[in-house]
Amino acid sequence: MANRYQFLIEVYQFSQDMKFLMFLLPLPISIKDRFNAEGRCVIPTSIPTKEVIIQKEIRTTIIGIGNCASSLVQGRFYYKDPDADIPGLITKNFGGYQAHHIQFVAAFDVDERKVGWDLSKAIFAKPNCTTIFQKDIPFLDCPSEMGYVIDSIPLHNDQYPESLRFKPKENKYSNKTQAKRAIVRGLQEKGVDVVVNYLPVGSEENALFYAECCLEAGCAFVNAIPVFVSKIYGDRFKRAGLPILGDDIKSQVGATIIHRVLTKLFEDRGQPIKRSYQLNVGGNTDFLNMLDRVRLRSKKISKTQSVLSQMNCGEFDPQNLCIGPSDYVPWLKDNKICFLRIEAEQFGGVPMNVEVRLSVEDSPNSAGVIMDAVRAAKVALDRGLSGPIIEASAYLFKSPVQQFEDTVAREMLRRFAEPLAQKSRVQAGGMR
Numbered sequence: 001m002a003n004r005y006q007f008l009i010e011v012y013q014f015s016q017d018m019k020f021l022m023f024l025l026p027l028p029i030s031i032k033d034r035f036n037a038e039g040r041c042v043i044p045t046s047i048p049t050k051e052v053i054i055q056k057e058i059r060t061t062i063i064g065i066g067n068c069a070s071s072l073v074q075g076r077f078y079y080k081d082p083d084a085d086i087p088g089l090i091t092k093n094f095g096g097y098q099a100h101h102i103q104f105v106a107a108f109d110v111d112e113r114k115v116g117w118d119l120s121k122a123i124f125a126k127p128n129c130t131t132i133f134q135k136d137i138p139f140l141d142c143p144s145e146m147g148y149v150i151d152s153i154p155l156h157n158d159q160y161p162e163s164l165r166f167k168p169k170e171n172k173y174s175n176k177t178q179a180k181r182a183i184v185r186g187l188q189e190k191g192v193d194v195v196v197n198y199l200p201v202g203s204e205e206n207a208l209f210y211a212e213c214c215l216e217a218g219c220a221f222v223n224a225i226p227v228f229v230s231k232i233y234g235d236r237f238k239r240a241g242l243p244i245l246g247d248d249i250k251s252q253v254g255a256t257i258i259h260r261v262l263t264k265l266f267e268d269r270g271q272p273i274k275r276s277y278q279l280n281v282g283g284n285t286d287f288l289n290m291l292d293r294v295r296l297r298s299k300k301i302s303k304t305q306s307v308l309s310q311m312n313c314g315e316f317d318p319q320n321l322c323i324g325p326s327d328y329v330p331w332l333k334d335n336k337i338c339f340l341r342i343e344a345e346q347f348g349g350v351p352m353n354v355e356v357r358l359s360v361e362d363s364p365n366s367a368g369v370i371m372d373a374v375r376a377a378k379v380a381l382d383r384g385l386s387g388p389i390i391e392a393s394a395y396l397f398k399s400p401v402q403q404f405e406d407t408v409a410r411e412m413l414r415r416f417a418e419p420l421a422q423k424s425r426v427q428a429g430g431m432r
């Protein structure tokens with residue numbers, strides 16, 4: 001008997017497939033008893049014992065292999081040591097998942113320099129221009145497949161040099177229904193858990209199209225872009241029993257969070273803001289796209305609401321808040337510069353102001369936040385939660401369906417991230 005279990009453990013070391021191992025264990029051990037509360041596969045102690053940690057995974061798909069995707073994939077391999085401390089993550093162990101559990105199993109793009117390439121190579125193709133901090137990415141066996149263009153490519157795209165702009169292929173599918181059927185099949189065949197939407201800003205219809213693919217394929221949806229998918233399709237995800245997180249990723253220390261925190265500080269110190277602006281410039285395709293003011297609409301709303309939500313708006317005229325990119329400077333590449341000014345009145349009506357200049361590489365700034373969002377989406381799937389996941393979205397996104405003060409949102413996320421076993425221990429033990 002002992003030899004038999006020893007053999008099974010050896011087999012496990014060659015197997016990454018949890019189900020395969022479960023079937024190898026003898027039938028009298030119930031499936032429930034084969035896993036502990038943290039999802040680890042445990043060989044019961046009544047038989048020769050050894051705990052085996054199952055290689056859990058979050059089967060993840062990326063839609064839009066641009067700069068943000070590049071930083072996310074690079075970061076996944078930069079921090080390949082499971083014990084590494086990753087700056088910006090809410091916690092190393094998010095509901096039982098660590099960053100290295102994220103596995104990229106499918107990816108979609110439409111640029112001819114990316115489609116057909118393994119994700120490990122596609123992330124470095126033009127026009128991506130973000131910093132390369134991890135050039136060695138193993139072959140991921142994750143081919144970049146052709147997506148479907150509805151409104152994701154801006155009309156002014158062709159006016160710029162190829163090295164700076166998108167180079168979309170012709171649509172491969174003749175209509176939306178055909179495209180959806182193929183993409184849904186692809187997601188199902190790959191057993192995708194979580195889809196991350198990184199489409200270009202202003203892809204209003206395209207974002208909803210991919211969200212519908214997720215609804216049909218049974219995947220969780222993480223919406224990193226400023227299109228209000230959680231608000232528009234939140235109920236549909238609820239009815240489908242699937243989680244959605246969004247909208248519009250809030251970078252780790254970016255313009256939005258600095259503006260929110262300063263706004264809150266002024267409120268808390270009893271010095272209400274009179275006027276403020278936040279002007280951003282950058283040289284990546286996101287800034288190129290935003291030259292089209294129509295595409296920028298949702299982004300402006302998302303960023304403005306995010307700051308306004310921290311104000312007591314009773315006396316504040318929203319006209320006095322101006323937020324948005326102001327120009328595209330190609331040589332800045334993925335470096336974003338933000339100029340922020342707040343004007344207020346002190347005691348006695350005396351005027352004062354504060355100015356901040358932020359310079360930050362745009363895409364790595366949001367990659368850690370997405371690592372939390374992907375893990376939160378998987379935890380929500382595991383726990384059978386559906387619809388907009390407010391506990392996670394409030395901290396991680398600029399436009400969640402419900403806004404909270406950042407310290408409150410952080411605490412909500414921290415609690416949500418506690419593995420269930422730990423939660424029940426805390427509950428049983430009362431106050432911490």
Ligand SMILES: NC(=O)c1ccc[n+]([C@@H]2O[C@H](COP(=O)([O-])OP(=O)(O)OC[C@H]3O[C@@H](n4cnc5c(N)ncnc54)[C@H](O)[C@@H]3O)[C@@H](O)[C@H]2O)c1
Nearest residue numbers: 064065066067068109147148149152200201225285362366
């Ligand atoms: N950088 C940040 O920190 C940050 C913060 C908040 C929100 N965002 C948003 O995240 C999104 C992605 O940002 P990015 O810098 O990676 O953009 P990007 O322009 O570098 O990448 C977009 C990618 O989408 C691809 N694409 C275009 N149409 C497509 C389609 N129909 N199907 C599949 N792929 C398609 C493009 O070819 C490109 O590879 C943007 O909407 C941006 O506003 C970014």
